[in-house]
Amino acid sequence: KQEVTQIPAALSVPEGENLVLNCSFTDSAIYNLQWFRQDPGKGLTSLLLIQSSQREQTSGRLNASLDKSSGRSTLYIAASQPGDSATYLCAVSHGSGNTGKLIFGQGTTLQVKP
Amino acid sequence: NAGVMQNPRHLVRRRGQEARLRCSPVKGHSHVYWYRQLPEEGLKFMVYLQKENIIDESGMPKERFSAEFPKEGPSILRIQQVVRGDSAAYFCASSPITVNEQFFGPGTRLTVL
Numbered sequence: 001k002q003e004v005t006q007i008p009a010a011l012s013v014p015e016g017e018n019l020v021l022n023c024s025f026t027d028s029a030i031y032n033l034q035w036f037r038q039d040p041g042k043g044l045t046s047l048l049l050i051q052s053s054q055r056e057q058t059s060g061r062l063n064a065s066l067d068k069s070s071g072r073s074t075l076y077i078a079a080s081q082p083g084d085s086a087t088y089l090c091a092v093s094h095g096s097g098n099t100g101k102l103i104f105g106q107g108t109t110l111q112v113k114p
Numbered sequence: 115n116a117g118v119m120q121n122p123r124h125l126v127r128r129r130g131q132e133a134r135l136r137c138s139p140v141k142g143h144s145h146v147y148w149y150r151q152l153p154e155e156g157l158k159f160m161v162y163l164q165k166e167n168i169i170d171e172s173g174m175p176k177e178r179f180s181a182e183f184p185k186e187g188p189s190i191l192r193i194q195q196v197v198r199g200d201s202a203a204y205f206c207a208s209s210p211i212t213v214n215e216q217f218f219g220p221g222t223r224l225t226v227l
Contacts, residue, residue: 032214032215041223101170102159103159104156
């Protein structure tokens, strides 16, 4: 059974700091991995999608890496800003059955202090 | 160029009533997923539908819950005889093909009194 774990559960950093969020999954048979952002009481915003054949994806100040064999992904946020404060969710599209359903981690709640 | 739309955004029901949650996918997307986020818990997959077909309902409770995605109109998640434990945020996502990037709606927050 696929399980996704995110560490740390919460993180507080001063503005301007670079930071790394971690995601691990137990079954390497995935099709892709997606990072999302969720603001309190809001929906999910897709940040980056990494296909299983890819090693990383970049969008602006965000960089996500994927090491499928070791079951790990990291989300790197450069020069953090208070507006980055949110919960970050990692989700894998599990390979079994090929339905594309996402299995989510519990999230990392980030607070960036001005 | 609208994204995924869900309505209502907030829904209050008394125990025993029915709840109907609607999801209109991104235009051109024929794959719809429903997820539930219980208070203080992560998002859990419920059901995956294509037009007029339920493909995977492995995450749906066996009783009281049903979903459809008709040829015309939005996808509907229906909860009959709601109980307090059904209180949660229900999110819909769509994608153009299977195993692709999923785009999420704003969610429907269901409160059962």
